[in-house]
Amino acid sequence: MMTSDPVLEDLNPNHIARQQFDAALAYLPELTVCPGMADWLFEPERIVKVALPVRLNDGCVHVFHGYRVLHSTLRGPGKGGIRFHPNVDEEEVKALAAWMTLKCALVDVPFGGAKGGVACDPRELTPYEKSRITRRFIAALGDNIGPYTDIPAPDVYTDAQTMAWVYDTYSMMHPGDNNLPVVTGKPLDLGGSPGRAQATAQGSLFAAEHYLELGGSPELTGLKGATVAVQGFGNAGRNAARLFSAAGAMVVAVSDSKGGIYDPGGLDVSKVEVHKDETGSVVGLEGTKFLEAGEVLEVPCDILIPAALENQITAANADRIEAHVIVEAANGPTTPAADRILNEKGIHVLPDILANAGGVLVSYYEWVQNLENQQWEEHEVLEKLRRKMQRATERVVTKRVALIEGHAHYQEVLRRRDPEAPEMPVADLRTAAYVVAVGACSATATQRGIWP
Numbered sequence: 048m049m050t051s052d053p054v055l056e057d058l059n060p061n062h063i064a065r066q067q068f069d070a071a072l073a074y075l076p077e078l079t080v081c082p083g084m085a086d087w088l089f090e091p092e093r094i095v096k097v098a099l100p101v102r103l104n105d106g107c108v109h110v111f112h113g114y115r116v117l118h119s120t121l122r123g124p125g126k127g128g129i130r131f132h133p134n135v136d137e138e139e140v141k142a143l144a145a146w147m148t149l150k151c152a153l154v155d156v157p158f159g160g161a162k163g164g165v166a167c168d169p170r171e172l173t174p175y176e177k178s179r180i181t182r183r184f185i186a187a188l189g190d191n192i193g194p195y196t197d198i199p200a201p202d203v204y205t206d207a208q209t210m211a212w213v214y215d216t217y218s219m220m221h222p223g224d225n226n227l228p229v230v231t232g233k234p235l236d237l238g239g240s241p242g243r244a245q246a247t248a249q250g251s252l253f254a255a256e257h258y259l260e261l262g263g264s265p266e267l268t269g270l271k272g273a274t275v276a277v278q279g280f281g282n283a284g285r286n287a288a289r290l291f292s293a294a295g296a297m298v299v300a301v302s303d304s305k306g307g308i309y310d311p312g313g314l315d316v317s318k319v320e321v322h323k324d325e326t327g328s329v330v331g332l333e334g335t336k337f338l339e340a341g342e343v344l345e346v347p348c349d350i351l352i353p354a355a356l357e358n359q360i361t362a363a364n365a366d367r368i369e370a371h372v373i374v375e376a377a378n379g380p381t382t383p384a385a386d387r388i389l390n391e392k393g394i395h396v397l398p399d400i401l402a403n404a405g406g407v408l409v410s411y412y413e414w415v416q417n418l419e420n421q422q423w424e425e426h427e428v429l430e431k432l433r434r435k436m437q438r439a440t441e442r443v444v445t446k447r448v449a450l451i452e453g454h455a456h457y458q459e460v461l462r463r464r465d466p467e468a469p470e471m472p473v474a475d476l477r478t479a480a481y482v483v484a485v486g487a488c489s490a491t492a493t494q495r496g497i498w499p
C-alpha cells in the first residue's frame with residue numbers, strides 16, 4: 048500500500064470514514080442538534096473477531112485472524128464482502144462496513160452494511176489452503192451471518208469460488224433450509240446472478256457515463272475517445288478496463304501489485320488480459336512502457352479509475368494527478384487531504400459509495416432471486432442496474448448543486464453555533480453523496496425511533 052507523510056495525514060481508514068461522515072453533518076442540522084444520534088449512525092453495531100487455526104500444506108498450523116463487522120441493520124440486513132489481504136485489521140473492516148451502509152442507502156437498496164476479512168496473503172496460498180481458511184472462518188462466524196441478518200459477498204482477493212465455499216460451509220451447518228441467500232457473488236451454477244461478476248465495473252461505467260451526460264465535466268462530453276488509466280487489475284479494475292474500452296474509451300495505462308504499463312496510443316485490453324493470465328501480471332506486455340507502482344495514477348488521462356485499495360491518492364501525490372474525472376471503483380482510495388487538493392484543482396471525484404455500488408446492487412438482485420427461487424436474464428439485471436446507478440448519480444449531482452447554492456446559509460448556521468467556525472469548503476461530490484446517504488439513514492432512524 049502506498050503511504051503518505053504520517054505527520055500530514057492520518058491514514059486509519061476508520062478515522063477517514065468518520066471525517067467524511069462528519070463533513071456531511073454540517074448540512075444535516077437534525078443530527079448536529081443531537082450528536083448522540085450521529086454517533087449511533089456511525090458506530091458499528093457488532094464486531095466479531097475470530098482466531099482461525101488452519102493447517103497449511105507444509106503440515107504446520109498457522110493462526111489467521113478474521114473479522115466481521117456488522118455496521119448497521121437500520122435499513123435492512125447487513126451486507127458486504129469478505130476480503131483476504133495482509134492489511135486486513137479491525138479498523139479497516141470497520142471503515143469498509145460503514146461505507147457499505149452508506150453505499151446501500153445512497154443507491155437505495157434495503158440493506159444495511161457489513162464487511163469481513165481475514166489477514167492473510169492469498170498470493171502465497173494454494174486454492175486448497177484458501178478453501179480451508181474460508182471454511183474455518185465461516186464456521187467460526189456461525190450465526191453471525193445469515194440470509195436475513197448479514198450477507199457476505201466477494202471483495203479483494205475473494206471471488207465466486209470463495210463464495211461457493213462460504214455457501215457450502217454455511218449449508219452444512221444449516222441442513223434443510225434454502226441457504227442460497229446467505230451469500231452473494233456465487234457461481235452461476237450455484238444460484239449466482241447473471242451480471243454479478245462484472246457488476247462493480249459496470250456500475251462505475253453507468254455512473255461515469257451518466258455524470259458526463261448530465262454535463263458534470265466541461266472537458267468531457269462522453270466516454271468515446273476519452274483516455275482512461277486504471278489502477279488495479281482484479282475484478283473491478285480488469286472489468287473496468289474491458290468495459291470502458293468497449294464503450295469507446297482508450298485505456299492508456301493499467302497496473303497491478305507488481306507495477307503498471309503505459310501506452311499513450313492505447314492498450315489492447317484483450318492482449319493485456321491474456322498477458323495477465325499467462326504471466327500473473329500486466330507488467331511486461333510487449334510494446335508498453337513500465338510504470339512503477341503508483342505512477343499509473345499520475346499519467347495524463349481524462350478518467351482515472353482507482354480500482355485497488357484504500358489510501359492511494361493522498362496529500363503526497365494528489366497534486367500530481369492530471370485526470371479530469373476520478374471514478375472510485377475501489378473503496379476508500381482517496382484521503383480527505385487529497386480530496387481538498389483535487390477539489391481545488393477542479394478534478395471531479397465520483398466517490399466510492401456511488402461509483403462502486405454496482406457490485407452490491409447486483410448482489411441485491413441475486414439475493415432477491417435466491418429468496419424467490421427465480422432466475423433473471425442478464426439484460427433484465429443490467430437494465431435495473433443502469434437505472435439505479437443513473438438515479439443515484441442524479442441524486443448526488445442535484446444535492447451538490449443545492450449544497451453550493453445554500454453555502455452562505457449553512458456557513459451562517461455554523462457560525463451561529465460556533466463563531467470561530469472556519470470557512471466551509473465548497474461541497475464536492477463525496478460530501479453531496481454523504482449528505483444523501485447519511486440523510487437517508489437519519490430519516491430511517493427517526494421513523495423507527497430508538498428502542499425501547
Ligand code: GLU
Pocket residue numbers: 126127128129198199200201202203231232378403404406407408410
Ligand atoms: N465487496 C463489494 C463492495 O465493496 C460488494 C459487496 C456486496 O456485494 O455485498 O461493495
